[in-house]
Amino acid sequence: MRPQRSRPGMILSYALLSVLALLFLTPVVMMLTGSLKPDERVLTEAGTLAGFIPDQASLQNYTDVFTRTDFLGFLINSLFITSTIVICGLLVNALAAYAFARLHWRGRDLLFNLVLALMILPLEAIAIPLFYGVSLLGLRDTYLAQILPFIANAFSIYLFYSFFIGLPRELEEAARLDGASTLRIFFSIILPNSKPVFASVAILSFLMWWGAYLWPLMVTIGPEVRPLPVAIAAFYTLPPLQWGDILAFGVMMVAPVLLVFLLFQRWFVRGVAASGIKG
Amino acid sequence: MRPVSRLNDQTPSALLLVGPALIGLLLFVLLPFLFALLTAFTNLRLGSPLPLEFVELKQFTRIFNDPAFLQALVNNLLFALVVVPIQTALALGLALLLNQGLRGTAIYRTLFFMPVVFPMSLVAVVWILIYAPGPNGMMNNLLDLLSFGQWQPRDFLRDPLLALPAIMLLSIWQGAGFQMVILLAGLQAIPQELDEAAALDGAGRWQRFLHVTLPQLRNPLIFVMLITTILAFRLFDQVQIMTRGGPNNATTTVMYEMVETVFTRQQVARASAMTVVFFLLVLVVTWLQRRLVRQIREVE
Numbered sequence: 001m002r003p004q005r006s007r008p009g010m011i012l013s014y015a016l017l018s019v020l021a022l023l024f025l026t027p028v029v030m031m032l033t034g035s036l037k038p039d040e041r042v043l044t045e046a047g048t049l050a051g052f053i054p055d056q057a058s059l060q061n062y063t064d065v066f067t068r069t070d071f072l073g074f075l076i077n078s079l080f081i082t083s084t085i086v087i088c089g090l091l092v093n094a095l096a097a098y099a100f101a102r103l104h105w106r107g108r109d110l111l112f113n114l115v116l117a118l119m120i121l122p123l124e125a126i127a128i129p130l131f132y133g134v135s136l137l138g139l140r141d142t143y144l145a146q147i148l149p150f151i152a153n154a155f156s157i158y159l160f161y162s163f164f165i166g167l168p169r170e171l172e173e174a175a176r177l178d179g180a181s182t183l184r185i186f187f188s189i190i191l192p193n194s195k196p197v198f199a200s201v202a203i204l205s206f207l208m209w210w211g212a213y214l215w216p217l218m219v220t221i222g223p224e225v226r227p228l229p230v231a232i233a234a235f236y237t238l239p240p241l242q243w244g245d246i247l248a249f250g251v252m253m254v255a256p257v258l259l260v261f262l263l264f265q266r267w268f269v270r271g272v273a274a275s276g277i278k279g
Numbered sequence: 280m281r282p283v284s285r286l287n288d289q290t291p292s293a294l295l296l297v298g299p300a301l302i303g304l305l306l307f308v309l310l311p312f313l314f315a316l317l318t319a320f321t322n323l324r325l326g327s328p329l330p331l332e333f334v335e336l337k338q339f340t341r342i343f344n345d346p347a348f349l350q351a352l353v354n355n356l357l358f359a360l361v362v363v364p365i366q367t368a369l370a371l372g373l374a375l376l377l378n379q380g381l382r383g384t385a386i387y388r389t390l391f392f393m394p395v396v397f398p399m400s401l402v403a404v405v406w407i408l409i410y411a412p413g414p415n416g417m418m419n420n421l422l423d424l425l426s427f428g429q430w431q432p433r434d435f436l437r438d439p440l441l442a443l444p445a446i447m448l449l450s451i452w453q454g455a456g457f458q459m460v461i462l463l464a465g466l467q468a469i470p471q472e473l474d475e476a477a478a479l480d481g482a483g484r485w486q487r488f489l490h491v492t493l494p495q496l497r498n499p500l501i502f503v504m505l506i507t508t509i510l511a512f513r514l515f516d517q518v519q520i521m522t523r524g525g526p527n528n529a530t531t532t533v534m535y536e537m538v539e540t541v542f543t544r545q546q547v548a549r550a551s552a553m554t555v556v557f558f559l560l561v562l563v564v565t566w567l568q569r570r571l572v573r574q575i576r577e578v579e
Binding site: 118 | 396
């Protein structure tokens with residue numbers, strides 16, 4: 001039982017929460033209503049209450065986005081790049097973490113310490129040499145340059161490792177005595193018992209790469225393999241400046257993720273909380 | 280660890296499992312990093328006909344004599360000094376409010392977390408509209424309302440004094456929910472009995488917060504402060520989209536200078552030197568965090 005709150009305390013809590021929620025929500029509502037308005041009215045009404053009332057709502061801006069840019073192409077690029085990194089990353093990093101957590105082999109501790117040490121290096125610390133390498137190899141403006149370097153991830157390995165190390169050994173022992181191979185044990189016993197950590201890693205790496213800007217900005221040149229975050233920044237600089245179209249682009253860009261987030265909210269929250277456990 | 284005996288040696292299958300991840304990490308993380316460390320001491324440029332030379336610390340003396348880079352360091356530090364405490368306090372406040380078991384908590388949590396799923400580049404573009412100059416701008420209007428008409432409309436993103444705070448504000452908006460969720464998990468891990476025992480001993484709510492909740496929340500708090508500090512040094516997206524480092528370098532950052540150096544001037548070596556400086560900053564912050572956590576463990 002939680003201690004009973006006093007009535008004024010409760011009202012104060014609700015008041016605070018509501019004011020803060022309003023502040024958090026305002027930019028989102030403004031984006032949504034603005035996207036439904038004629039372009040020229042978005043800017044002039046943004047600061048007034050009228051900015052939040054979508055009178056004369058139309059989907060004109062949304063159709064404009066499709067005629068002015070290759071929105072679908074960017075969406076497909078983003079989906080392809082992000083899902084490939086996430087799915088391949090789950091497999092590669094989970095397998096590695098399993099070997100670190102459960103198998104006995106020479107060099108294990110040394111290599112695991114190396115992985116832990118590499119966790120400190122954010123992408124920004126390697127972007128320049130990576131960019132140099134990609135340019136030398138003529139791999140700018142490719143999917144490969146946006147995917148391959150980011151599949152193996154030290155932090156993902158660490159998250160998987162922390163989870164696997166806590167699984168009861170008895171789970172695997174019977175199968176091992178029966179002579180099942182390591183891969184078989186991993187797929188038929190470890191995997192079904194590790195859904196939470198797979199969900200956490202998938203969500204964290206999805207959030208990271210879906211919104212990634214620095215690296216795709218560096219390696220993409222034309223619009224062919226450009227992902228959404230770079231595309232919206234480019235759309236903003238594309239004359240004429242039409243705020244309704246830009247906001248419609250934004251709504252379409254975030255809507256699928258928002259929907260997935262609302263449906264699987266528990267997993268998102270758990271995934272993010274898991275990243276903090278190591279603290 | 281058990282010694283590896285011949286009988287239970289699983290080296291071959293282990294190497295198979297670790298192989299792909301290890302090759303990836305070596306090829307795309309360790310190797311590039313070592314390459315950056317080395318090239319920082321050379322004159323390497325993209326597509327330059329000049330022969331490669333070892334130039335000792337020249338690149339470092341260059342960047343530390345570059346007023347834009349120095350301003351970038353100051354801006355990153357300012358950003359960290361302002362954003363880390365404010366964002367952490369806000370996230371802690373939200374987490375505490377949500378941890379009271381009030382009805383409707385889930386809805387509020389959703390709202391506060393929602394900006395986290397917004398890509399930063401989208402947030403930056405939307406907030407350009409919020410910061411629109413002139414009396415019609417949303418932020419100008421809000422401040423006008425709050426100051427009972429005293430506010431003079433400003434062009435936030437072109438104002439040397441206001442541009443960086445403007446970027447700080449939207450960063451807090453986007454990031455607070457992430458921290459809140461981590462702190463909320465930390466709060467929920469605190470055994471209820473501790474709080475109840477303190478209450479029975481006659482401790483007031485504020486005392487219980489100071490002497491029960493905060494100490495129990497120390498590690499998650501240090502963790503969120505660490506990631507926010509490192510995020511402050513990684514600051515790039517918002518700056519590149521909203522201000523391009525301007526006006527007058529008022530919002531430039533180490534990352535922005537680094538990317539500009541390699542993009543507009545192809546100076547790989549000089550950008551590598553900036554990478555090294557950035558890495559050292561991250562290293563110091565991480566080291567401080569580890570020390571803090573260790574000290575607390577020793578005290579306990």
